[in-house]
Amino acid sequence: MRIGELSTKTGVSVRALRYYEEQGLLAAERSESGQRHYGDKAVDRVRLIQQLYAAGISSASILEMLPCVTTGVASPQVLAKLRGHRSSVVKQIEDLQDTLRQLDSVLAGAVKSHESGVPCPPA
Amino acid sequence: MRIGELSTKTGVSVRALRYYEEQGLLAAERSESGQRHYGDKAVDRVRLIQQLYAAGISSASILEMLPCVTTGVASPQVLAKLRGHRSSVVKQIEDLQDTLRQLDSVLAGAVKSHESGVPCPPA
DNA sequence: TAGGAACCTGACGTTGACGTCAGAGGTAGC
DNA sequence: GCTACCTCTGACGTCAACGTCAGGTTCCTA
The missing domain is CATH 1.20.5 (Single alpha-helices involved in coiled-coils or other helix-helix interfaces)
Structure with missing residues (x-):
């Protein structure tokens, strides 16, 4: 899906999603023309990010822990x-x-x- | 007590205490020379303010509710x-x-x- | 194939709760 | 009275998580 769909599915603004990418929290495939494309897992990942943000955890800390959260290692x-x-x-x-x-x-x-x-x- | 003592007693910075006054959240008597003097109740008030801030309540909202919190009305x-x-x-x-x-x-x-x-x- | 919606990359703006600095005056112990 | 700290006002700086705008490109549907 493209960024607009991910935005409506998660309730997170397009700007915020691009920000997550800037911070290295959320990766996206790119089409030839440069548009972002996300898999279904992205929805859960965005929700997880939001949850961690809501707990007052900074993006730097989230960045550190996310690979471990997803891999369990x-x-x-x-x-x-x-x-x-x-x-x-x-x-x-x-x-x-x-x-x-x-x-x-x-x-x-x-x-x-x-x-x-x-x-x-x-x- | 003066502002430094209130600061150490509450663990809130001097700058923050002055900020609370700016916002109308915390009043102080003034000496002839203009220095702030606080009564003992100020300690509890500062703690209450911090607690409300920690709950994500803005200073404007705290300002609205504080008189009611203190008077119970x-x-x-x-x-x-x-x-x-x-x-x-x-x-x-x-x-x-x-x-x-x-x-x-x-x-x-x-x-x-x-x-x-x-x-x-x-x- | 036209045109409007969706998307792109910068880049500057916003908000709240302070931090920090400068320069000047006040206070207290010896 | 000296000195070391405390306090004052005023003003600009900071930081995170975005919002918003500009100017251009891409996508999709009729």
Whole structure:
């Protein structure tokens, strides 16, 4: 498929896909005229990339770990990095759960006082 | 306390604290000479701000919700925003848990193949 | 074969949360 | 009062992950 189709299938913009290629994260065959062509696997790869980005992992780190992710093979160094990222993801989750508790306590109090008719001071 | 002490107590840079003030998130008394002075509550407030930032909430949104967070009082509009942020935080947590599963499966495979002596292809 | 949609390569713009530097003034211990 | 650090304002720099625009080429359908 061409880049537009990959874009609609993944929900990732064409510009972003070209950016992934720039960063070495996503390879593409080229037609004679230079247009990019992708296989079906590209869809999963793009989703994986997005997932890693969402975990706050930089493109440089993703670049390091991607071959290992796809081949299932990793050097001790990469293994250590993966473990480091794992624990950072765990910490992110814990922090967010903390934030959730904060938001919930705020919401509980706010709903109560709103029911009692007290308005919010303007920002 | 002065800004340096607040910085070391919270682990947030002096520059960031001044930035919070610029954004209206953190107020400070001023001495005759213009130096900032903070009360003890500032430590908690800074931590709260950091927590909200970590949840991907922008300074503009934090600015809107902070008075309500501190007073426990919110207008219906702010309430709706808070609920919106809450569900976005929930989604972030779910996504991260997904990522965690991915990383774990990668790690499981990688450890196995590393034990079997297969090296990682160089990045 | 025409023409509009999709694609190409640069290259500059954007956004948020700060980093960093300069030059000047404030503070505190000895 | 000296000195070493702390703080001030103002302003430009940074970084990542794209957005956007320009000017040109390619593809596909009628």
